[in-house]
Amino acid sequence: MEIRGRTAIVTGSAGGIGRATAVMLAARGAADIRLVDVKEDALAETARLVADTGARVTTHILDLSDIAAVETWFQAHGDVDILHNNAGVVSGLPQFPDVDAARLRWIIDVNVTSLVAATQVAVQAMRKRGGGVIVNTVSTVALGTGFYDAMYATTKAAVMMFTRCCAPLKDECNVRVAGMLPGLVDTPILDTTGAGGKSEWMKTVLANNEACTPEDIAGGVVALIEDDSLAGGDWLAVRRLDGKIEYQWGHADTI
Numbered sequence: 001m002e003i004r005g006r007t008a009i010v011t012g013s014a015g016g017i018g019r020a021t022a023v024m025l026a027a028r029g030a031a032d033i034r035l036v037d038v039k040e041d042a043l044a045e046t047a048r049l050v051a052d053t054g055a056r057v058t059t060h061i062l063d064l065s066d067i068a069a070v071e072t073w074f075q076a077h078g079d080v081d082i083l084h085n086n087a088g089v090v091s092g093l094p095q096f097p098d099v100d101a102a103r104l105r106w107i108i109d110v111n112v113t114s115l116v117a118a119t120q121v122a123v124q125a126m127r128k129r130g131g132g133v134i135v136n137t138v139s140t141v142a143l144g145t146g147f148y149d150a151m152y153a154t155t156k157a158a159v160m161m162f163t164r165c166c167a168p169l170k171d172e173c174n175v176r177v178a179g180m181l182p183g184l185v186d187t188p189i190l191d192t193t194g195a196g197g198k199s200e201w202m203k204t205v206l207a208n209n210e211a212c213t214p215e216d217i218a219g220g221v222v223a224l225i226e227d228d229s230l231a232g233g234d235w236l237a238v239r240r241l242d243g244k245i246e247y248q249w250g251h252a253d254t255i
């Protein structure tokens, strides 16, 4: 899909990958970008960066763990060409099996339930407008790399499977659903793995791996949106090795 002139929603766009994607979509000529997050000040800063490119931009404070609110918001604002379901959370501490039931439900709701609910409403709107592209931010943990946070890996594997299961929507109603699988990226989420900062396991991961920049990942999201030769249910993993970006493409029937 050509991005110029399109409308888009980016969730989790107060920083990191979501901010980089919103700014890149705007730079590619998107006409109207709706930014969703819970962090008001940081979201306003993303809006300022997007507005600098001349795109129309609006900010929306929406807690994606509130599924009824997600459905209501998407029914009111979800009629767009492009949806980047990007917001996500890690478990923090304590992890499974010591995590309590409310927190278990929270990570599943933010990472999976809200993403499915948002996709459902957006697909219904895209059907009516003749098509669209949805990119879900997954993670390379869904390929079986890294099991430090059981609930995070489990939710990302669920999003991967959901993305692949959406492949038939391409033929049914011209809605292409794709997965972006970032490797390690230096963003604020890393500081939420421990109590008040990075966990010991995250420090080990950072010491042993090269981190991507949010822009590396945004570039992959844009590639997924623009490539209309893709069949649906496709995914793109992005990592950095020896200072270079490495891409791994996969399709609905590959894992």
Ligand SMILES: NC(=O)c1ccc[n+]([C@@H]2O[C@H](COP(=O)([O-])OP(=O)(O)OC[C@H]3O[C@@H](n4cnc5c(N)ncnc54)[C@H](O)[C@@H]3O)[C@@H](O)[C@H]2O)c1
Pocket: 011, 012, 013, 014, 015, 016, 017, 018, 036, 037, 038, 039, 062, 063, 064, 065, 086, 087, 088, 089, 110, 137, 138, 139, 140, 181, 182, 183, 184, 185, 186, 187, 188, 189, 190
């Ligand atoms: N950073 C990495 O190494 C990495 C690797 C693989 C996948 N990812 C995924 O990339 C996505 C973006 O994360 P990031 O790395 O840019 O980190 P980030 O923390 O900068 O971005 C996540 C955003 O989601 C928002 N968010 C969290 N809970 C929310 C809620 N309940 N309602 C609305 N917004 C909420 C946060 O406020 C934040 O702005 C996430 O899905 C994450 O799981 C990140």
